[in-house]
Amino acid sequence: MDLSYGKEYEEFRQEVRGFLASNWPVEGDLSREEARSRFRERAVEAGYLARSIPRKYGGSEQPADEMRATIVREEFAGARAPGDVRGIGTMMLVPTLLEKGEEWQKEKFVPPTVRGDIIWCQGYSEPGSGSDLASLMTRGELDGDEWVINGQKIWTTGAHRADYMFCLCRTEPDAPKHAGISYLLIPMKQPGIEVSPLRQMTGGSDFNQVFLTDARTPKDWIVGKRGEGWIVSRTTLKHERNSIGAAAQSVATFTGLLQLAKSTQRNGRPAIEDPEIRQRLAALEGFVRAHEYSGYRQLTANAQGKSPGVLQTMNKLISTNIGHEVANIALDLLDDEGLLDPLADRELGRIPRGSRAWISQYMYSLGIAVAGGTANIQRNVIGERGLGLPRDAYAQKSK
């Protein structure tokens, strides 16, 4: 065991720091967006960003090396420099196109997505198709040179900002469930698409309903063949890999909670001196550190091209569990301030205070528990893929 990165990687870290010192912030009279995009160009040129993307599609085409990727993330974050463009486009669509797309599709869509010039949303869930996604009903029918799409998508993050949607549609209504689905790319700015925001319990609006009424997209904007959409959408999943990202988030939230415990009073002294609060914080820290160090295990395994085993099915549920406990402790620390409405500040035109942000976190932690596969679905995945238990009898029947 060696928790340092070793000589080769520390040299690489110095190189990254040198690059940041001379390139960020960008000099000259530029808008924030211009500065960020200028910086990203240089960082791609230098081989630090878009590492897994071929040069001809706007990436820096570096050999897979998760240690280097982690060092870049750490150093860029430390310098508050822009990292890889984040979002569903770079996370899911780009890897899918690179593996399953036509050459022209890669050339047309990958470079602007990697630069952040175009934004994507994901059209998967429907009102009647959540955990049982493959039951989706949105229809795609060919009409001459175009697909005509009718149906409804829901929980569509960022649909109101997106330029395109990658969408699962039923194009082969007579085929068995999974084999009737195709993976279509659809322009969002057209008359057949209506985006309607969903308001969350926190008051904010991050996702939407999308109504598709005779929406149109060209015939060849399909990834994979007709009826292969389900398989195409699955290929994306194995590209998601940032071994310590989820754990770093847990550590950051825990650090914030400690700060709250130090700055709030309980029984006439700082809450962190209260025996009950200390016990709960120390118990929570056990889970947080276990998550953090398990991240090191996964990073090591991935860097060596080995499987981290059952752990890799657990990250989301671990984060969810930690988020719940952070929320519970925070609410007790807030005491009477738990009566505050986090929205009131906005409505009263005041700057939100820390307490209100924690009440938002109390609710947001439930969003994390549900988004991208509910905690109970995660438990199915852990049970079935991780522990080798048999698939649920009903899920098998509906195939």
Place this chain on the structure above:
Amino acid sequence: MNFDLSEEQRLLQQTVAQFLEKECPPSVVREIFEGDTGFDPALWKGMVELGIGGLHISESYGGAGLEVIDLALAAETLGYAAAPGPFLGHALASLAIQLGGSDEQKKNWLPRLAAGDAIGTIALGETDGAWQPEQWTANANDKLTGRKQYVPYANLAEVIVVGVAGGGLVLVERSAAGVEVSPFGGVDRSRRLDTLDFDGVAFEPLPEGRAVASRVRDAGLVLIAADAFAAGSRLVDMSVEYAKTREQFGVTIGHFQALKHQLANMAVEIEPARALFWYAAHAFDHIPGEAERAAAIAKAHCTDGAMRVARSAVEAHGGIGFTWECDVQIWFKRALFDRAFLGLPSFHRERAAQLAGW
């Protein structure tokens, strides 16, 4: 960055695991568990021949010259098999002598402990949860007088490392005049405990005893954390196996989400804790500034988690899980031992809070 075991460490675990699968399957564990002494000399001899007795003892004294991480990995493998015997006390006694003994003491004891010619144990606990160096009251001014409790296999030990008032450590031979050993009747019958009464007993202080006592305690916390992880992990495996074979309503019960989710929760409770005991062991060996706190957190977290998993494992087995015949009880009781031995989780959490300056 390499947070993984070395090839040698994997080989060590494999070798010990293979030996135990053959020589110490659950049927053998149960025989010893139900027996009078909780000890099988032939099994212990076999383990010692694999090097278990002296992993961390310097090569110049006949050991393997390895680190606490290796000792913890051995503890994990032994714990997974619930291997009965004096490993815990033996390892900590020899570590204490190695770290705090004089050359003479090392020369006298370490080669024999490494070779298994003598068994050692360590007496840390006293009444009312007084496990820590600053809490010890056994009087060692001229002769040793006082009571130590929860001492692993004191009846078998030739040499006993005793924690004394002032936080130091002394060596006592069990055969010395004034030493009285009585069985404690512990819940974990695969790791027997004794009570020791000293009445004017001759002793030798470990010259560096006071300086290393808390280090020895920390190593103990790491070994207990490793054992607790192993108990939890074994109970998850047993419960999963049961869910794959037991049938109701015409299917194996693992099909049912209620049970599947319970098993997933058990796995999520225990699997991440592996990294916690690894880290605590690694910190003991290489990150001195973090070692004490990491050991406290690992002990609290792993033993609490193992206990929660153990309770779920009984439930997951249904009625059979509650019986004496079902092997779940063996690891359930190892988890009980781990939770209490060297101090409760809440005690170590408060220490962790203080060590962080909260």
